[in-house]
Amino acid sequence: MAKIIVVTSGKGGVGKTTSAAAIATGLALRGNKTIVIDFDVGLRNLDLIMGCERRVVYDLVNVIQGEATLNQAMIRDKRTENLFILPASQTRDKDALTPEGVEQVLNNLKDEFDYIICDSPAGIERGAQLAMYYADEAIVVTNPEVSSVRDSDRILGLLGSKTRLAEQGKEQVKEHLLITRYNPHRVDHGDMLNLNDITEILSIKLLGLIPESEAVLRASNQGVPVTHDDDSDAGQAYADTVSRLLGEDVPLRFHEAQKKSFLSRMFGGRR
Amino acid sequence: MKLLDFLKRERKKSASVAKERLQIIVAHQRGHRGQPDYMPMLEQELLEVIRRYVSVDQDAVNITLDSEDDCSILELNVTLPNSKDDT
Numbered sequence: 001m002a003k004i005i006v007v008t009s010g011k012g013g014v015g016k017t018t019s020a021a022a023i024a025t026g027l028a029l030r031g032n033k034t035i036v037i038d039f040d041v042g043l044r045n046l047d048l049i050m051g052c053e054r055r056v057v058y059d060l061v062n063v064i065q066g067e068a069t070l071n072q073a074m075i076r077d078k079r080t081e082n083l084f085i086l087p088a089s090q091t092r093d094k095d096a097l098t099p100e101g102v103e104q105v106l107n108n109l110k111d112e113f114d115y116i117i118c119d120s121p122a123g124i125e126r127g128a129q130l131a132m133y134y135a136d137e138a139i140v141v142t143n144p145e146v147s148s149v150r151d152s153d154r155i156l157g158l159l160g161s162k163t164r165l166a167e168q169g170k171e172q173v174k175e176h177l178l179i180t181r182y183n184p185h186r187v188d189h190g191d192m193l194n195l196n197d198i199t200e201i202l203s204i205k206l207l208g209l210i211p212e213s214e215a216v217l218r219a220s221n222q223g224v225p226v227t228h229d230d231d232s233d234a235g236q237a238y239a240d241t242v243s244r245l246l247g248e249d250v251p252l253r254f255h256e257a258q259k260k261s262f263l264s265r266m267f268g269g270r271r
Numbered sequence: 272m273k274l275l276d277f278l279k280r281e282r283k284k285s286a287s288v289a290k291e292r293l294q295i296i297v298a299h300q301r302g303h304r305g306q307p308d309y310m311p312m313l314e315q316e317l318l319e320v321i322r323r324y325v326s327v328d329q330d331a332v333n334i335t336l337d338s339e340d341d342c343s344i345l346e347l348n349v350t351l352p353n354s355k356d357d358t
């Protein structure tokens with residue numbers, strides 16, 4: 001039975017799709033059969049980040065409306081074994097998703113996969129609520145910035161009330177915090193919220209910390225999830241995040257400012 | 272003198288300002304968590320009705336909804352201004 005994990009945030013542009021792609025890739029690289037589903041109907045982008053935009057024929061809405069089968073719509077990742085992508089529709093609007101349709105799709109995937117990663121759209125409207133409704137766990141992506149933290153708290157409120165688990169009243173969706181675009185230098189200068197402040201305010205457990213990194217833009221430019229760039233700080237930070245998601249105890253990295261050496265100052269050492 | 276003050280004053284780090292502001296707003300948001308969707312409207316309309324008779328501030332009305340085993344209790348606290356000032 002697959003574990004359903006929603007990647008959500010409330011605020012847009014904080015790195016949901018980047019994180020969903022990187023984490024799904026990491027899970028697959030560790031041997032888990034994984035599918036990542038784009039719930040952002042009308043504004044799909046996961047296909048671009050995963051580098052499969054030219055292979056999209058059918059999408060989630062086609063499947064829900066019975067115009068295509070799941071097997072026709074699922075795209076097998078070219079780089080990673082065990083990894084599949086289910087893109088969102090570019091032309092329909094958000095009302096094309098129905099709770100029954102989403103449930104049907106997830107039920108059909110549950111037996112075949114180990115992990116189903118739901119990439120939520122921004123906002124707290126229908127699309128975001130459907131992406132989180134059937135989740136067992138949630139990864140809340142937050143930037144060290146006031147509006148992002150506030151929106152994350154709103155999303156935590158919804159996870160605690162507007163999900164199937166919450167409505168059944170038996171257990172809660174397991175909530176994880178993922179801090180992205182963290183800049184330890186600015187934190188040291190007192191110009192950026194530090195990770196303890198954020199975890200204290202939101203009072204959920206930290207799953208991972210992704211430093212602000214040139215590797216992320218490089219990865220999206222190329223359509224290769226940043227997890228594959230295992231020399232980069234962001235790639236390693238996502239690999240750590242995946243390990244923790246799998247229950248391993250991995251120490252935190254990249255949260256302290258590194259002093260640049262004289263040589264790398266002179267020659268502009270990257271990453 | 273002013274210049275000296277300016278130099279002596281330690282600038283408050285923006286991150287700690289952000290933290291304080293967030294703690295307040297998040298505490299406020301959580302106070303509203305789990306309450307029915309109609310509560311903000313109910314609060315507003317009750318305030319309007321009260322204002323027809325007494326002039327009270329927005330802050331003077333405090334509404335909470337507590338759930339017990341099989342019923343919910345709507346508690347309404349209104350701080351009225353001193354009646355002497357009223358007339």
